[in-house]
Amino acid sequence: MHIHILGICGTFMGGVAALAREAGHRVTGCDAGVYPPMSDQLRALGIDLVEGYGADQMALRPDVWVVGNVVSRARLPDGSPRYPLMEAILESGARYTSGPQWLAEHVLHGRHVLAVAGTHGKTTTTSMLAWVLEATGQQPGFLVGGVPVDFGVSARLGTGGQFVIEADEYDTAFFDKRSKFVHYRPRTAVLNNLEFDHADIFDDLAAIERQFHHLVRTVPSSGRVIVNELEESLARVLHEGCWSEVRSFGAAVSDFTAQGEPGGFDVLLRGERVGRVDWDLSGTHNQLNALAAIAAAEHVGVAPAQAAAALGRFRNVKRRMELRGESGGVRVYDDFAHHPTAIRTTLDGLRRKLGPAGGRILAVFEPRSNTMKLGAMKAQLPWSLEQADLAFCHAGGLGWDARDALAPMGVRASVADSIEDLVAQVVPAARAGDHVVCMSNGGFGGIHARLLQALSAR
Structure with missing residues (x-):
């Protein structure tokens, strides 16, 4: 079977692609912004990737189109479809399904x-x-x-x-x-x-x-x-x-x-x-x-x-309190936490592990999830960061005032509108023995490497 996956570079759809390829199916796919590491992983599996959602992909004529939830019927400001390929699939009457449905029928059954x-x-x-x-x-x-x-x-x-x-x-x-x-x-x-x-x-x-x-x-x-x-x-x-x-x-x-x-x-x-x-x-x-x-x-x-x-032999998951490096006695971690409760439990866990004399915790985070971008949980942020000695928020692109939301933390909280400004705030504040925890459900602009590089250069 030949399947073509729309939105293939997402974590879930990339996993579906890997399973389908392992099962012997021919797999191709498309996404907006096809870039490493997922693009490299998929190409290593022999999966051909197409940039964008152009209707010209109809020429691939797969047996079924597998549609990720990134795809919608949205229109651009000029009235043209955001996903022309999906419109062409609907017009043609071709067979399409969702990733979970394909998975249920072909892997889980x-x-x-x-x-x-x-x-x-x-x-x-x-x-x-x-x-x-x-x-x-x-x-x-x-x-x-x-x-x-x-x-x-x-x-x-x-x-x-x-x-x-x-x-x-x-x-x-x-x-x-x-x-x-x-x-x-x-x-x-x-x-x-x-x-x-x-x-x-x-x-x-x-x-x-x-x-x-x-x-x-x-x-x-x-x-x-x-x-x-x-x-x-x-x-x-x-x-x-x-x-x-x-x-x-x-x-x-x-x-x-x-x-x-x-x-x-x-x-x-x-x-x-x-x-x-x-x-x-x-x-x-x-x-x-x-x-x-x-x-x-x-x-x-x-x-x-x-x-x-x-x-007892479990080694955890990447991006779950993953130590990315140490420079000048400052340890930099990567963690996926993005919901206020997840931020709190992550910091609580580290504080409990370190003990009272185990060094300061510097929380560096971006409210990146759809829920956080909407500001639905902004009032919980000070509560989520209680175990942090200092907190640094990347507020670029938010529709609400992060400075106002973090005001209850006083001088313990700082806000920056760009990754560059965020790094410029964290590095002077960090000192030997500190633990810098970077929390985001995205790539966070490569902040981990930027922080380690800046710490080593000071």
């Missing part, structure tokens, strides 16, 4: 799908679960919205009967406004947490809870729903109806609980010690992620003791 959903921690928990299954001989397939260090790739078919997938609540395509995860039909579903996010497509938290309940409806009675019992929003989701076995984690009365610090803890199943995790990860959020992965692995026959031992 017939396999035991383990899906990890949640506002935060999806990528890390999915990676943990895939690693546990791999370390215990299951050889799972997986699709992750990042690159697990233990695998070096974001997606693979695997030879076992299980497939682990990051289950995103964002919508599927312009013609299918359901959440992506509704297509996956999991037998094991992790509901890790649930907060308001994606203000560009959801009106309120209740709208997202409704989508999570749609996911719960697809789990068979012999399946398992694994739920974070600390989350009232998830309690409301299950209250709407659940027809499967439920296993809980997180709260003192949950099935799976942890005893000890996040860096080393016993795993308890209904109060009985069943394993121990000793690892380099920090933060209560990762402790909870581990419990979710252990509960999910148990559903496919992996004993909690085995899962806990495997997690």
